[in-house]
Amino acid sequence: MKSIQSISQEIKKYIDENDQSFEHSLLSEAVNVSSKITDILEKGNINLLINARRLIYYVMDQREEELKSFAEAEGIAWAEHSLTLALKLEWVQAIRRTLWQIVSILDETKNLTADHKDFYELEALINDKIDQFLNTFFISYSKYKDTMFLKQREVVEHLSVPIIPVSEYVSVLPLIGSIDSFRIKIIEEKVLNDIGVSRIQTLVIDLSGIAMMEKDVIDHFEKVLAGVSMMGCKAILTGLRPDLVRKMVHAGIRFEKNAETKGTLQETLRRYL
Structure with a gap:
């Protein structure tokens, strides 16, 4: 049985060695996002391709605190620049599917998951951590939007109290x-x-x-x-x-x-x- 740590190293190594193939797979999985990659970078200084690797590495290395902080920062950045939740969801699901494609390739070439127990453990790790990222992101996004709404309303209400x-x-x-x-x-x-x-x-x-x-x-x-x-x-x-x-x-x-x-x-x- 392979350890999660060794499986993680294999996945990260594959991404590093197949950089262009990894990016192509991501962009083909997220059709609506792929056409907005440059706009999002210019508008919010958010590099989706770099952040995709970052998310995968945090997930595979089980770096929960860094994953949570990353999700919170992403939520604020997307809310601050009025980027839609639909685009974010599509992008994260594209990352999830691309990661599973890599697992499938490595299973065929390097017998990545030696038995069913390896596979189920890996499945729980990947899906749970990505879901955790999404949940934290959505909460952070909503909190920021709510705070901005209250501040805007406060400004409007101050203007509606003319002494x-x-x-x-x-x-x-x-x-x-x-x-x-x-x-x-x-x-x-x-x-x-x-x-x-x-x-x-x-x-x-x-x-x-x-x-x-x-x-x-x-x-x-x-x-x-x-x-x-x-x-x-x-x-x-x-x-x-x-x-x-x-x-x-x-x-x-x-x-x-x-x-x-x-x-x-x-x-x-x-x-x-």
């Missing part, structure tokens, strides 16, 4: 659309930061454009108003809609402690300006 100065110490915050748990955190951060930086003494928050606000968001909004008050700023709420008021009343929420309520934004501005 408008109307005099030296009075500013207006018109809120429009739905406010969910993510957006209320952005509102809290923006409001408290702007009060600290701009020394706002009166903040008029107009809610006439709010489409929806769930109870947990209303609870958080009440805490935002408490924070505004703690920073020495007076909060004035305008444009409270009947449906929103009913929801607050039934939930037992009152804003009187930390904010005044007025009818419309126009009336409030006339009073303070």
Whole structure:
């Protein structure tokens, strides 16, 4: 019975000695990827042919930590440069098939797997490690994409919280659309930061454009108003809609402690300006 180590050495030696044949086999197995090899290299500085050897060597040498780190780095690189998962999957499956072709050739020429036990052990090693690479790659890719999405959303939400100065110490915050748990955190951060930086003494928050606000968001909004008050700023709420008021009343929420309520934004501005 041959050891996995000796089988690994035979496979790596074959790839090193048959470089062009190895690359040709890979490219013929991945038709869609082969036409994009140069584009991927230029766009993301990702050399697929070199990385294919790297993956195979990590798999055959059972270098699990390096395989995991490689998969994580690849996931980030592909996500960062918006390369598709379909191309990656096709490429890795081409590597898998090419590796098995090499095993078949070496079986015929050098009796690589001497018995069934050798073959099944090799099959478990190759397929499990390549699947492990793919799983780690997909997780890394998804995490990076999710992080980028949240950062982009945070930027957009910051832009949708316009605190408008109307005099030296009075500013207006018109809120429009739905406010969910993510957006209320952005509102809290923006409001408290702007009060600290701009020394706002009166903040008029107009809610006439709010489409929806769930109870947990209303609870958080009440805490935002408490924070505004703690920073020495007076909060004035305008444009409270009947449906929103009913929801607050039934939930037992009152804003009187930390904010005044007025009818419309126009009336409030006339009073303070």
